Amino acid sequence: MIATEFPLWATLPASLLLVIGGLLTVIGSLGLLRLPTFFARMHGPSMGNTLGTGCVLIASMILSSALLHRPVAHEFIITVFIVIVSPVTAMLVMRAARYRTRVKEERRQQGLQREQE
């Protein structure tokens, strides 16, 4: 599969990080399915966002550096972007969800009132 030979110092930590990253991410996404409410589900994917991605990026840095025989760190930019960007998404999605559940609840209660009258 991989044409290039990597030195051991790169292979071992990279493999470990990849396995951890993969597991964290898949567990996080599993949370999307398993957790009961939307607000609880919000927490699942952030596992993949943070540590999962971090592991993979570090693994990538190690492997690229080994490949090119010099330190490669451009994966760091991805980390920066993810860190900057994820609060924006989280805040807006959260707020939208709050608004929608509130409205839904209000409607439900209006409906109940109307039924009572």
Place this chain on the structure above:
Amino acid sequence: MSLVLIVLLPFLGSLVAAFLPSNARNAEAWLAGIVAVTCTGLVLNLYPEVTSGEVVRHVIPWLPQFGLNFHLRMDGYAWLFALLVSFMGALVVLYARYYMSAADPVPRFFSFLLAFMGAMVGMVLSGNLIQLVVFWELTSLTSFMLIAYWYHLSEARHGARTALTVTAMGGLCLLGGVLMLGEVAGGYELDRVLAAGDQIRAHPWYPAILILVLLGALTKSAQFPFHFWLPHAMAAPTPVSAYLHSATMVKAGVFLLARLWPVLSGTDLWFWILCLAGLSSLLLGGFAAIFQRDMKGVLAYSTISHLGLITLLLGMNTRLALVAAVFHMMNHATFKASLFMAAGIVDHGTGTRDLQRLSGLSRAMPITATLALVAAAAMAGVPLLNGFLSKEMFFAETMFAGEGPAIRIGLPAMATIAGMFSVAYSLRLIHQVFFGPLAEDLPRVPHEPTRGMLLPSALLVLACLLVGIFPGYTVGPFLRTATQAILGEQTPTYSLAVWHGLTLPLVMSFVALLGGFIIYLLLYLHRRRSHGHAPLLNRFDGGRTFDVVIIRLIRAAGLARRTIASRRLQSQLLMIVGIAFVAAALVAWSGDVHWGAAQLSPVDPIFALLWVVGGACAIGAAVQAKYHRLAALIMVGGTGLITCLTFAWFSAPDLALTQITVEVVTVVLILLGLRWLPRRIEMNDARRQTLRAKARRVRDGIIAVAVGGGMATLVFAVLSRPRMVDLSRFFVEHSLPQAGGGNVVNVILVDFRAFDTFGEITVVGIVALTVYALLRRFRPAIESVGLPRAQREDGARGTQYVPDPTELLPQGYMMVPAVLVRMLLPMAGLISVFFLLRGHNLPGGGFIGGLVLATAVIVQYMVGGAIWVEARTRIQPLYWIASGLLAAGTAGTIAWFAGRTFLTSLTLDLDLPLIGAIHLSSTLWFDIGVYMLVVGATVLMLVALAHQSLRSYRRPGAVAQSTDIRMDSRVASETQEAH
């Protein structure tokens, strides 16, 4: 040369006439008269040549590739007709000068009259059958205009239309026939065709040729069953009727039949068709003429009858009959034109042409009465007038027309009966108009017309008399020249004498005279008050049938249009998809498409899993798109992501990059649009439950599955075949050394096939301009004009929220996102420049870079709001687009200055101190053009959509009042000032 003049002069005259002032009655008449007289003179001048048997010609090459030359050819027969047309034209012009009212806009009249004359002469002189058809159709067109001269009258319009439709249809048939004739004869030249008679008659196409040519001739000559247009054409001004509908145009059909007589005649088919058509016209026309109320109606039906007589003669397949036919053509022209003129004089003098109202006019207008009497007598076939002579010949010919008792006895009998009709209607015409007590209640007081109006009629009557009394001296030589031109050596001997002894034809003539008198007497006694319709025939009104046919045709066409075409988009798409599928399937099936033999790669379960996701998203989108648009959009986005991964998987990084950026922008774009598509409420729609709706869904489902299967099959068929490497070999080999780029895909885009990219960015630019233009006139759906429900319900930024361009950060929940997203802007800019600059060697390029920058700008709009952003910066997307196009264009043209072709890449290697070697290429300039255009176009489209919200902001609560928005930041600055 004079031949050309004869044809050309009338057309020139027509052109001049059209530009004369509308009240220049005299100038017009002088012009037309001079033209007609000159033509007559020119024709007469050619008599010596023609009578010696010579054929005068003039050939101008025109379309030799198709054997088509402008060929004027005058032999004796053509000469006779040319004379008829031009001389009669001169008389009619004189007559018309006095007939047309001073208030009539005569330029149009004389212009078309002259054009008609030219067309008629051209037709007669055509030495080429196609050219003949051209002039033939021209006579139809000019006669259409002349009939409709008084187009404010509904009969005029209707009559003109009927005439045109029938005769033009005949003309088309004639064209078809002539084309076949030319094919068989090996050319369209009349001489060639005339020489190929035997060949043509023996050819298997002969019946078709004959029928087509006869359709042309019979419609033009108003023969049964196409006769009906002629009476309707009487709505034309009387000079027109006299000229076209008696003397010239209706003769075109029989003229042609005689012209082609040596080629087409002599067969049974010819005999039967022409005899039946001619006889029917002869009898029916005569019969119907008896009962008309309108003077011109009588004359029109009489014309049908007389033309029937000529047709019948032509159909008899004997040479003497042909001579008689040609003779009667001349005679009929003289007396009928004269009668029309008389009818016009009566109409003019009294204000009516109604036979029942008119009476005793011989007291008021004796000269007219005399002239009409003589002409009518000629029409009735009274001895010592020209009509008598040709009718005598006709009677004689009927007896030898064919074998068998039915024909031998029947035909003469019929001819005699027709003669009776002729006598009867002539008698009626004269008696009811000119005899009896003078009518009192006429619209005008009857009076004799001016001499100018009488003169033409008088000349014609004189001709009737002269020919009738001295046929051998007057018409004899001309007739001989004419018939010799047709029959050549085989011209029969005949004698033109008033007295041939007491022959059977003479007896028939007298029987006809007597019988006609009796018929009129009976009619006069019993049916004084005619309704203008002939008994028995009333139900078979050709004109009405024609109208019904036309209307039925139009209705049927409407019905057919609705049946075979749909204006529904779904049907159209179904057609396209279905036909493409069926056609491809048929070809595949007949071409035996099967899998190739290339080795397949092993399945990777991860990839399979990804496409389970992608497929599920696609199907989910298909299911949800009607009521849950947002869900469908998200699912389509999911499919797009998987597509992007697939590109990346199979070694297409540029594609993956482009796909993902386009994907994001598309989602934003459609979301911007969803704001203006009001929600669809899912309800238990009864219409969805009907059997038809269900059937349709099943059908569409089957089609969808079939198309999907077909596409999969095609893809697999290709994938299982070995790859074609020729093109990629060239690109891979030349990419680095000669184009200077390592990323072959990008090199293809900006160098090898830069022209594609050139077009592609133009498309993007065009679309942006269109979107912008369309949104300027955007009228949103009423339900969506107000603030979105979410904003009304969510108190955080209430309905009265006013964006403040001076505030540094948005208040409330948007504050933190604004801080972060604004921080991202320069970084995104950096990334976009990065992609732009490195595209040539690694994935990237102007398009991706441009989309990155555009997206970064759009996100600023999302967090800051349109007004805030535009108050702080002026983005001029249009200029970006224009600059992008110009940059790409100049990158192309710059090569010209190096003597290279468009879009050839030029490179410049600089070695700068400190920095080192710098490699500049015109492809980078090109890519910068792409970049700028994409930035401009994307921003323009998205922002133009976003700007639609300004209307609800500017008029909170207002409904559908705003009509226009302005694009640039002027809006923002205005609102800024307003606060």
Place this chain on the structure above:
Amino acid sequence: MMPLLDGAIWFAQFCFALATAFAAIRLIRGPGAQDRVLAFDTMYINGMLSLLMLGMRSSSTAYFDMALLIALFGFVGTIALAKFLLRGEVIEP
């Protein structure tokens, strides 16, 4: 030692594909629009990780750019969707 790295890469990639599938299930099932938006965002992140894995598999740095773009712009779609849910329009006046 190569099989180890190969296996790790394959495993991680499989995990990301599976995670994508989980997200897709949530995307299709809903029930709320917010669930779909969240799932969409998750799919993008997982997609980015998959791309990085492809890059590692082929020892190519070309895939890094795609991951970069998703990191930078994957969120744009999400916040547009969220804003649409929240405000009824993506770009307000």
Place this chain on the structure above:
Amino acid sequence: MEIIFALAIGVLSGSGVWLLLRPRTFQVIMGLSLLAYAINLFIFAMGRLAIDRAPILDPGDVPDPTLYADPVPQALVLTAIVISFATTALLLVVILASRGLTGTDHVDGREGEA
């Protein structure tokens, strides 16, 4: 892999065609989007499938075309993606205009049968 690729295109085009034949404008635009994916993958497939062979050359590489994925279909797909992006944008705006002017989101501008 080929069979999965083919099936993927089949599913995309099937869903796209189904949506294309629906009466609502939004369904049509979604259908066209799906079809565009399908067609892009289709064109791409004409260069056959190649893993780890991105057509990106380094100066030292042997320019052997069989070592690289076919770049031609990739370039064609790029053009096609861009064009379909542009036309989707235009269609969207026309759909909005049509909804506003006709009062319905039916593709024919008037409510037909379901």
Place this chain on the structure above:
Amino acid sequence: MRRVPPIFALVMLAMWLLLNSSISLAHIILGAVISSLLLLAAYPLRPLQPRMRRGPVLLRLAFKVLIDVIRSNIGVARVILGLTERGKIHSGFMQIPLDLRDPHGLSVLAMIITCTPGTVWVELSPDRSMLTIHVLDLVDESEWIERIKNRYERALIEVFQ
């Protein structure tokens, strides 16, 4: 006069060099030119510039956050996989009073909270004094308040205010 914090320009330049994986002079010059042009062009849309002091504090904070992220990842994984002792989790909203007012500081706090699985930033009151967060495994509110105020907010106030 427009003033862009030099630190931001340096970040941009670093990013450019990272992207191009090169520290050649040509790239430094090019990167500097492009970065400054972009920063100038983007300035109108970024009217509020951060004021930062005491960079090292930020580094220490980053290290602390990294530890917290790893810990909470494990915690959330256990919750998802159903490995918690209680079996049923109890998640909910809670409010934290804040002293931090600077938008950039608040942004960094938002990043931290978002990046830590188990907590989500929900809402900041309009006067920026009260933060609502959602916690997946909400056992003891005061513990969370303590953690955010002491571990994160204090350092952020030091840097940004």
Place this chain on the structure above:
Amino acid sequence: MNPLLMHLPVMPVAIPLFAGAIMLFVQDSRRTRAFIAVGAVLAQLLVGALLLYMTTDAVLDIWPKGIGVYSIGKWPAPFGIVLVVDRLAALMLVLTATVASAALLYSLARWDRVGVHYHPLFQLLLMGLNGAFLTGDLFNLFVFVEVLLAASYGLLLHGSGAPRVKAGLHYIVVNLVASLLFLIGVAIIYGVAGTLNMADLAPRAAQLAVSDRGLFDVGATILGIAFLVKAAVWPLNFWLPMTYSAAGAPVAAIFSLLTKVGVYAIIRVGSLLNESGVHGPFGSDWLFYGGIATIAFGIIGMLAAHHLPRVVAYSVIVSSGTLLAAAGLDLNALGAAALFYLCVSVLASGAFFMLTGMTERARTHFADSADTAPLPAETYGAFGSGDSDDPMDTEDEVGIAIPAAMAFLGLAFVCCALLVAGLPPLSGFVSKFALLSAAVGVAPTAQSAVHSWVFVVAMLGTGLAAIISLTRMGMRLFWSVMGRTTPRLRVIEAAPVAFLILGCVIMTVVAEPIMGFMVAAAEGLSAPQTYIDAVLSADTNAALAAEAAR
């Protein structure tokens, strides 16, 4: 070669591009925009004429075989994109520029002001058209077709309003689907034959393995269907009448060229594929059947239509059908006539659409006479209602003097009607005659003599239908009882119509050299080896070798 002459083939693309781009910078000055637009169009006309001249035998020293090949970039033919100027392409360029200059001038009267960006879109449409006619590459053809379609969307929607938007929606969706088919076809052809160059396609298709033939044919078929949608063949043309009648008059006029792009592509690709023995849908019986069905549909539509723009739109369908049927019958024999017909029909429908713009205004001027007239002419007599027993009605037998404006409109209408119906004396008849003559000529030799006769009957039928329909329309427009106010006729609107009609007149008068050119162009189509050789052996190969040597 003279450098100006050398770059001439790319000018028809470059000029409108630059004109369009520059116009975007001068948004405020309508005058400047108009000036640039007119200049650009005239320049294109000039360039087109020069190119046409260069393809003729008159100047053998420039392009030896009358085929100019211009490579874009320095890449030789099967690899790079080349522009090929043969007689057919040059003819289409001149035709485009002619109609465009008329339409542009016409639109300056008022039509360009009902929306924004008319002129840039117009120029870019021309760029698309010219590029489509010039390119020698299948995918590049797709791109330029997209350019012209995109611009046509913009121009169709120019001015907005419900009818245009409704029609535009259908038009866009249909064309998007057709474009997808186009892409599928091109892709399969590339996947199987490995080339995109049209000239290169012919030899490659001929050399295909038998097992690949079927798949190639599928690709060619799908491509052909895409072309047929653009060429508006029945039943893929339901969008056309609505679209063309909804567009503004000058836009519709220029649209009359668009269907011809589809026809052009079919003829071009068909000619090359025929050489290889692979037909697909090109040059086959199915093309003929489609053409005949299209003619029939056009006839029905013309008869059924109640508005003049629709009638003209259906006449465009008829002309498309005629061309396809002619191509399907026997392109070698009918080619010259078909090309002549193509030119005439484009000029005629262009003039007619523009005329429609003026008469529609006249109609409103005359208080909607046609609609409020008590009885349409065609009902006269049929149901006894309009038929008067008394022929001596005291209606005024004094004619109506026609104002000059109406006279012009009427005359122009008659000319257009004659052209469309193929009646003498204008070139409509010449083209129809040439087609019929050729069709009759092949009847005895072709194995499908029936086809010839069907074609002849269809052609004659179109003439009849046009007469019936257009007299109805003309009488409604010009002869209804109407007020005596005269519509204001603007020279800038009248002149273009007259210009196009004059073009048709010229084609009648000097038919010989024009037909000679058509014959040569058709010969080029029936013997495409010259084209193939010219493209594949263009001296760009030498240029590349020189480049490599440096």
